[in-house]
Amino acid sequence: MNSAADKRMTEDLLRPLFHTSLKFYVAVAILGSGVIMGVGAWAYQAYYGIGETGLNWPVYWGFYLVNFVFWIGISHAGTLISAILRLVDAGWRRPVTRCAEAITAFALMIGGIFPLIHLGRPWLFFYLIPYPSDRGIWPNFRSPLVWDFFAIGTYLTASSLFLLLPMIPDFALVRDRTSGWRHRVYGLLAMGWQGSTKQWSRLESAMHIMAIAIIPIAVSVHTVVSFDFSMAVVPGWHSTIFGPYFVTGAIFSGIAGLIVAMAVLRRLLHLEDYLRPIHFQNLGKLLLAMSLLWGYFLFNERLVIWYGNETHEMGVFWATLAGEYAPFFWTMVVCNFVIPLSILAFKRTRTITGTVIASVGVVLGMWLERFLIIIPSLSYKQLPYSWGSYLPGWPEITIMVASFAAMGLLYLLFSKFVPIISIWELKGDDPTVTVPEEPEPRAASTRTAGEFV
């Protein structure tokens, strides 16, 4: 096999681990201070009371739950996509999987925190945890919030595993090319990986099992999240379509998130040769499909309410379509449907720039969708005397911004310490990767650790 090519690829992909530019420190500083602001805002709110938010009677859920649903949604790209692609063994997935899986892990961590930030008495969050207490007190297993706790917990565990397993060989790779503390740390992470055929086959089968397991888990997670709403007799919430609707929306926003993340990495880490137009085009096709599916669900959901013309539902219906929330609604429709369709439907515009533009729109649109699911319904419940409205307070906005900063920071650090593209997978037969100035076809891969030394 051509060692020059491999060498170059390896160097390209490991460069971020060994060379730290000033840009990196600046970025970390900015994102880090964003996160710190968020933590500060939360501390302030916890000390002075949840009244610092814009929440009120009757809109008791606001930005925090919007962001909760949003981030859990984002988390649905990574693992799910890569799992599916692994199963169908789509070759082009190889450079994509790891950045995708990383998104899942981090989005889950961030999303999972919001329900706690949102508590009136966050210091008592542990009542949600089923732990044996001498009082024999357990959480209420009938409550969707408790289901959330389990669903998200499971998903986080599973997707973390799914992310970590395929990193082992690359850790080994780094271990073998370094000395000093790095050698020790990555040695630990590599968990004694020697690349023996036995280990390889174990890894492969583990990945296969995980890939199969992760799909139902992912689907269940956002279904459960949708139960937080659809289980309550609240106009606009109490709908059987919410499960699939939420899952679709989640994957939709997830793919968009992934595309944006890839574009950023491509720039920052100079991965133009590895994250190539083909990847964006393929993901763009997926995004297009999801956009159509999402549009179908939205239409379906709205039509049924309008046709049913049930008194209480109509209050919410009109508030979103024609009332005070209409601007958000139509922006959402444009971002999630009109723009993606008009860009991604045509090969000519399904370029990197095109898909990125569409994706940014979708991320915004899907955030609005969550806002529009939660706030108008609570503003217009059954008894008009109790109708109200909601504007976020400064802690809510700060913490939301901080959550994006946290995502960036985690991602940045991740790509700093872990090869963001799975090197060993990339080196597997991948038609999409042809290393420049290297005509010779590669021999069947005979990978062993240390080979690169």
Place this chain on the structure above:
Amino acid sequence: MDRRHFFKVTAASGATASLAGCGNPENQLIRFIPEEQLVPGVATLKPSVCPLCSAGCGVQVRVMDGDVEIVRNGQAGVMKKGLAKKLEGNPEHPINQGKLCARGQAAIQVTYHPDRITGPLRRTGPRGSGQFETITWDEALADLVSRLDTLANAGQSSGLAFLTRPLRGQKDVLVREFLRRFGAPDPIAFEVFSDSVLRRANELSFGYRQLPTLDLARSNYVLSLGADFLGTWNSPVAQNFGYGEMRQGRPGERAKFVQVEPRMSQTGANADEWIPAKPGTEGVLALGLAHVIMNEGLGSEEDAGRAGSLIEGWSEGLPEYTPEEVEALTGISQERVERLGREFAAATPAVAIIAGAPLAHTNSLFQALAVNALNALVGSVSTAGGVFFTSRPNMNPDLDPTVNAPGPGQPIDQFAADILAGDDSRVQILLLNDANPVFGTPEAWRVRDALSAVPFIASFGQFVDETSILADLILPDHSFLESWVDDLPESGAIGSIASVAPPAMRPLHETRAMADVLLEVARTLANPLDPAFGWDTYEDMLEAGFRTLPAPAGATVLWRRAQEDGGWFGEAQEQTPVPAEAERAPLVYSEPDFEGDPGQYPFHFLPYASQAFLDGSLAHLPWLQELPDVLSTAMWSSWVEINPETAAGLGIADGDMVEIASQQGSIEAPALLSPGIAPDVIAVPVGQGHETFTRYASGRGANPLRILAPLAEPETGTLAWAATRVRITRTEGEGNLILFAGALREVEERSR
């Protein structure tokens, strides 16, 4: 253990109790549950009387143990005492029968108010600066007494004036006697929403100068002309109670209720038929009905008797008041007038009520007399389902009879005018008791200037408000729960009532009961009042009064039972009406006067007593500030009610800040578009807009009373507070209307 038994226990323990260890001699006469008899956590029920409005509802105080940080003679400490925890209606009391209104429920916050005056104060800064120093009671009383002595010695006893909120019962007698014996004129009783016109009308029509008791429970038809009888007027709790019975208390029978008013009140919101009429023409409607009734032979002139004779053309069947004529004047269609006339005559017992804005015009005496005549015509006076005039016992037979039937004191505007006229030999010392005319009168009357010109003012008030801030000396009264309370209600129950109750709890602060302060002053004057009062304490005076009541079981038992039950509740006594006034010219409808030319000031201005604050005297109670006004659902706010079409015409949207200008001045408040108000009327609730009235009310909202025209009903001199015209414009200011409710309507709004 039943309630009655509780009363026995407490009254008994009270009788034997005396307050040890508190250097306050005046406390000697306060009854309370001694510590040893306090069962922690166990409530004791004690009677009292609600002081917040003229209804005089009986209260049942829930007293429980509690630890209080108190200061006595500069020494702070924690002591366990019986504390009022909750006020309920006194089930024994004939007026409110166990109920209390929203205000009565909040009365307990008067006692525990953080801004109550905790002891005697002497002014240090310039008048109105609100700078006072705390002094001892001895200093305070010495100061007052010496000034009164100086006045007396200078032979200027008439230079003493007493300005108070309307008093009743023995307290009223005590004040009158004090002034009389000192040689001072009668007290000046001030209230914003005075019923003097109606009292005068009832005196002329029926011979009783008092408010009517409504027997709603047995009425079959109620025609209310502007009377907010379910909200703020007369005896609201009694009237709500009766209303409930009249609607659903009699199986198969349900009275009809018609309300006539240009702005829908809480009362009007309950009407089966709501009719906006042209302001100041309500009496014409009443006579229109009378015309129909007489014309169609549904009733005959004679039936009206004395009341009818006061109306021009009555004996001829009111030819001036044909339905056509009435439609022209009131704007109510003649068909409707005829229908109402027939309904009214058919559905006996039917009763007509007039109060509020219709009696706040320059022609309001006519309006009241017209309604009286209508009631007399259908025979609804002193009969089941009609109006009654409650007999009130004379508890002081050996005093000058006029003391027991006091005439109206000098109107506040004349009082102010006299002072400002400069002949200041008139008022040298003013005693102020819980009246706030500076807040409650039109700017034009210049009451503030007048009072500022008085050399010395002493106030008994419990709070610093716009008027008492002018005082040189403040001798803070107890709260009603801390002192003896008594009352001779004017209306609300058919039977005869004399309410009384001992203190429900010990005073929280170094305050003293006004009545006892007066008695002490009377005693300690250089030449004590002559003839000397027969009573050492106000308690003695009350006992003496109650011992004169008809007591089959003996006076002692009656006095004891009265304290247990919260009063003496007797049968209706036969009253001798005041004889009709000879050669009094019958009245005819005359256009009411309005200040402000319709071109410049196109709107009728309607200030109205607010559900929470009445005339503003309750704006200091946080529960009432946060009580959503039932129609607007506003909290902590003032607002301006405007008809949506009018608002659209003026480019005013809900919540916009608007300026209301009369010839007298202008106020600003946020607009509230309401379907329940006539296009040519602008309404603003009274109560907010205090400059100085505790942390909760000060600097909040606007006070509509200040921009009223200084017009009055000529015969009684009562302020014609509905006689002002205004113009309204949108301003740049930010409206901050705090509403509890989201939507105005239940169905329509969903499909906007």
Place this chain on the structure above:
Amino acid sequence: MAYKWGMAVDLDRCTGCEACVTACHAENNIATVGPEQADAGRAKHWIRIERYWEGEFPDVQVKFRPVMCQQCDEAPCEPVCPTYATYHTEEGLNAQVYNRCIGTRFCANACPYNVRFFNFYNPEWDKPLHLQLNPEVSLREVGVMEKCTFCIQRINHAKIDAKAEGLESIEDGTLQTACVQSCTANALVFGDLNDPESRVSRLSDSPRGSKLLEDLGTQPSVTYLQRDSEE
């Protein structure tokens, strides 16, 4: 026999006087939140008088409707509570355990009647207003949900009294919630629905009776008696 507490609200009697609203504040230590917080929509009124306008001037009408916790038998607020802080008692009450509440506000969303109120801050009473507080009702701290309890402290009190007086059950009428006790027009009637003779039972069977948002299947313990109209 076990009690089943219920209330009847006669809309033909209710005059919108709001005595019940203040009475509830006084009995249940409900803190006022002040103008700024009230403006922010944080005012707490366990019972409110809903008023709905109908028609346009001059043919305009108002309907009053007192709304407090309906103590639903199938309470949507209960299953969603992750900590059992709100739960159903044997006597059909929807109870609230403040110590268990962590402030997710899920229950309030699930309640179709919007009668649940949240403590956005610690309640405050300017001294000495705190001396009025009812020792039989616990205060609620920041982050805790609260709502009408049917004056459970009075129910418990009455049970103890009845026992002390050797009665086997509370006599109808002797037990009144604060709002009922104060209701000036006797529009509110409280009592035991398991006692067919109680006033509340008889009123609840009235042909004028109906439940609020009945179609949602919450099975409220409060019955509204429709207003008779002239025409």
